[in-house]
Amino acid sequence: MSTPWDDWDHVLKVDPDKELHADDTFEDVCATGTDAIEIGGTLDVTADKMRRVVDACEAYDVPLYQEPSNPGVVIDSDALDGYLVPTVFNAGDPFWVTGAHKEWVRIDDDLDWERTHTEAYVVLNPEASVARLTDADCDLGADDVAAYARVAERMFGQDLVYVEYSGTFGDVEVVGAARDALDDATLFYGGGIHDYESAREMGAHADTIVVGDLLHDEGVDAVRETVEGVRDAHADLPDA
Ligand SMILES: CC(C)=CCC/C(C)=C/CC/C(C)=C/CC/C(C)=C/COP(=O)(O)OP(=O)(O)O
Ligand SMILES: O=P(O)(O)OC[C@@H](O)CO
Ligand SMILES: [Mg+2]
Numbered sequence: 187m188s189t190p191w192d193d194w195d196h197v198l199k200v201d202p203d204k205e206l207h208a209d210d211t212f213e214d215v216c217a218t219g220t221d222a223i224e225i226g227g228t229l230d231v232t233a234d235k236m237r238r239v240v241d242a243c244e245a246y247d248v249p250l251y252q253e254p255s256n257p258g259v260v261i262d263s264d265a266l267d268g269y270l271v272p273t274v275f276n277a278g279d280p281f282w283v284t285g286a287h288k289e290w291v292r293i294d295d296d297l298d299w300e301r302t303h304t305e306a307y308v309v310l311n312p313e314a315s316v317a318r319l320t321d322a323d324c325d326l327g328a329d330d331v332a333a334y335a336r337v338a339e340r341m342f343g344q345d346l347v348y349v350e351y352s353g354t355f356g357d358v359e360v361v362g363a364a365r366d367a368l369d370d371a372t373l374f375y376g377g378g379i380h381d382y383e384s385a386r387e388m389g390a391h392a393d394t395i396v397v398g399d400l401l402h403d404e405g406v407d408a409v410r411e412t413v414e415g416v417r418d419a420h421a422d423l424p425d426a
Contacts, residue, residue: 187345187370189303189345189346189372190222190249190267190268191221191222191346191372191374191394192372193221194221194222194372194393194394195221195389195393195394195395195413195416195417195420196219196220196221196385196394196395196396196397196412196413196416196417197220197221197222197223197224197374197376197394197395197396197397198215198218198220198222198223198224198396198397198398198401198409199223199224199225199226199227199253199376199396199397199398199401200215200223200224200225200239200243200401201226201227201231201398201399201402202225202226202227202231202232202235202236202238202239203227203229203230203231203235204227204402205402206401206402206405207401207402207403207404207405207406208405210401210405210406212239212242212243212246213245213246214406215243215401215406215409216243216246216247216248217246217406218406218409218410218413219410219413219414220248220397220409220413221248221249221394222248222249222250222251222267223243223248223249223250223251224251224252224253224270224396225239225240225243225250225251225252225253226252226253226254226255226259227255228255228314228315228316228319228352229315229319231255231259232258232259233258233259233260233261236252236254236259236261237261237263240252240261240263240265240266241263241265243265244263244265249267250265250266250267251266251267251268251269251270252266252268252269252270253269253270253271253272253305254269254271254272255272256286257286257289257290257293257294260290260294262298266301267301268301268302268303269298269301269302269303270303270304270305270346271287271302271303271304271305272304272305272307272348273287273304273305273306273307274307274308274309274316274320274322275306275307275308275334275337275338276307276308276309276322276323276324276326276334277309277320277321277322278320278321278322278323279320279321282319282320303345303346304344304346305344305346305347305348305374306334306335306338306339306342306344306346306347306348307348307350308326308331308334308335308347308348308349308350308364309322309324309350309352310322310324310326310331310349310350310351310356310357310360310377311324311350311351311352311353311354311356311377312324312325313353313354314350314351314352314353314354315352316350316352317352326360327360328357328359328360328362328363328364329363331349331360331363331364332363332364332366332367333367334347334364335347335349335364335365335367335368335371335373336367336368338371339367339368339369339370339371344371345370345371345372346371346372346374347364347368347371347372347373347374348373348374348375348376348396349361349364349373349374349375349376349392350376350377351375351376351377351378352376352377352398353377353378353399354377354378355377355378355379355380355384355388356375356377356378356388358387358388358390358391361373361375361388361391361392362391365391365392365393372393372394373392373393373394374392374393374394374395374396375388375391375392375394375395375396376395376396376397376398379395379396379397379400379412379415380400380404380408380412381408381411381412381415382411382412382414382415383415384412384415385397385411385412385413385414385415385416385419386415386416386418386419387415387419388416388419389415389416389417389418389419389420390419390422390423395412395416397409397412400412
């Protein structure tokens with residue numbers, strides 16, 4: 187099955203609760219060369235903050251996806267290409283596996299299924315807000331993470347698996363093991379990518395890298411370097 191993210195090397199995650207860096211504008215954000223913008227964050231996100239970012243990016247030519255952290259922040263907008271809804275496979279609290287989703291579907295009887303996709307998260311940085319919120323079991327080896335990835339693809343039909351180290355640079359062995367465990371699903375990696383080199387290094391192990399905090403902390407020029415890093419990594423791969 188072909189998915190929009192089959193060809194994505196790079197995703198830029200905009201946290202609607204955070205400011206852009208210095209004089210950066212959303213026009214600049216949309217012109218970094220990233221393949222798609224994902225809008226979301228764990229803490230203090232609201233529907234209004236989401237809408238502000240979606241509206242600011244609407245005029246530019248980059249795919250826009252909302253990544254809701256709970257049903258209350260989902261917005262309806264024609265500017266969105268879709269919704270990437272997390273489900274956390276290693277959450278300690280099942281609310282973050284299927285519970286929030288059940289509530290969403292119960293409350294909203296008119297979901298836009300065509301534009302709704304799931305991301306099978308494995309959360310691995312115990313210090314990250316997402317790990318605390320979901321009570322994730324981050325004490326996992328490469329074999330555990332690879333097994334979660336395979337379960338997500340083969341048993342739960344997920345076509346996007348997301349190894350999440352939000353805030354810290356992850357273990358390339360773990361990320362590589364997750365990708366090797368997948369046949370057709372796409373492996374997203376996010377966490378601590380902060381320059382050309384880190385993007386190139388992790389880009390060799392993941393299908394798609396996700397860059398988040400760097401945008402808010404250092405700005406669009408730094409993000410552009412990460413786009414180059416992952417593109418160079420992928421150009422070096424044997425099947426590129
Ligand atoms: C059913 C619906 C619509 C939503 C539920 C979605 C679920 C299960 C969310 C659980 C995991 C979660 C909160 C994901 C949000 C995406 C994410 C990991 C953002 C990164 O957050 P951080 O960078 O760690 O957070 P802050 O920057 O806010 O500290
Ligand atoms: O903010 P960083 O550490 O770049 O992480 C990106 C993303 O995976 C967060 O969900
Ligand atoms: Mg963050």
